[in-house]
Amino acid sequence: GAGVSQSPRYKVAKRGQDVALRCDPISGHVSLFWYQQALGQGPEFLTYFQNEAQLDKSGLPSDRFFAERPEGSVSTLKIQRTQQEDSAVYLCASSAGNLYSGYTFGSGTRLTVV
Amino acid sequence: AQTVTQSQPEMSVQEAETVTLSCTYDTSESDYYLFWYKQPPSRQMILVIRQEAYKQQNATENRFSVNFQKAAKSFSLKISDSQLGDAAMYFCAYTLGNTGNQFYFGTGTSLTVIP
Numbered sequence: 719g720a721g722v723s724q725s726p727r728y729k730v731a732k733r734g735q736d737v738a739l740r741c742d743p744i745s746g747h748v749s750l751f752w753y754q755q756a757l758g759q760g761p762e763f764l765t766y767f768q769n770e771a772q773l774d775k776s777g778l779p780s781d782r783f784f785a786e787r788p789e790g791s792v793s794t795l796k797i798q799r800t801q802q803e804d805s806a807v808y809l810c811a812s813s814a815g816n817l818y819s820g821y822t823f824g825s826g827t828r829l830t831v832v
Numbered sequence: 833a834q835t836v837t838q839s840q841p842e843m844s845v846q847e848a849e850t851v852t853l854s855c856t857y858d859t860s861e862s863d864y865y866l867f868w869y870k871q872p873p874s875r876q877m878i879l880v881i882r883q884e885a886y887k888q889q890n891a892t893e894n895r896f897s898v899n900f901q902k903a904a905k906s907f908s909l910k911i912s913d914s915q916l917g918d919a920a921m922y923f924c925a926y927t928l929g930n931t932g933n934q935f936y937f938g939t940g941t942s943l944t945v946i947p
């Protein structure tokens with residue numbers, strides 16, 4: 719597609735519920751990133767894929783967070799047993815591979831855990 | 833630790849005037865790239881301008897320019913002839929050139945443009 723598409727745009731989850739957030743990157747972009755943006759903060763790195771390989775997951779805050787990109791295109795960020803502190807905007811970005819060109823970001827999923 | 837500091841949580845500017853947003857960063861690496869991103873209410877981060885750390889010449893993109901002071905680790909953004917559409921959150925960020933697979937963002941500056 720023309721841009722990075724994320725769904726759903728908004729998600730409300732009850733504490734303890736599992737959620738899955740989807741990211742559809744720009745076609746042909748090999749690199750895909752997930753960021754977490756808490757209210758009033760800048761985005762913080764969660765994880766990075768190059769094609770289907772997850773090369774860096776150092777930013778995932780706990781083992782309740784899991785990301786996958788099985789075919790090297792669409793990616794899913796899954797959060798198990800959601801907690802209130804998981805409430806944030808989750809941004810996905812993709813890149814053709816040249817970091818200097820920057821990322822193309824999606825519009826994010828706002829997750830609210832109640 | 834890699835950190836980015838934006839000391840101005842909020843700024844305002846009159847339409848058609850000039851405003852400067854400040855940013856300092858801290859890294860011990862010598863090879864890195866610097867960026868300013870704009871985030872409107874739609875939440876999508878939009879690249880405004882970028883600068884390679886090894887280049888001394890300040891980057892310029894139309895009404896946007898930077899003042900890059902490498903020794904001081906400062907990377908400010910100047911917006912000239914401000915327009916209503918410039919109103920947004922602005923984030924300063926950098927990535928490392930050799931191992932860079934993530935961006936380090938500041939906490940942002942909210943810019944209001946007054947008509």
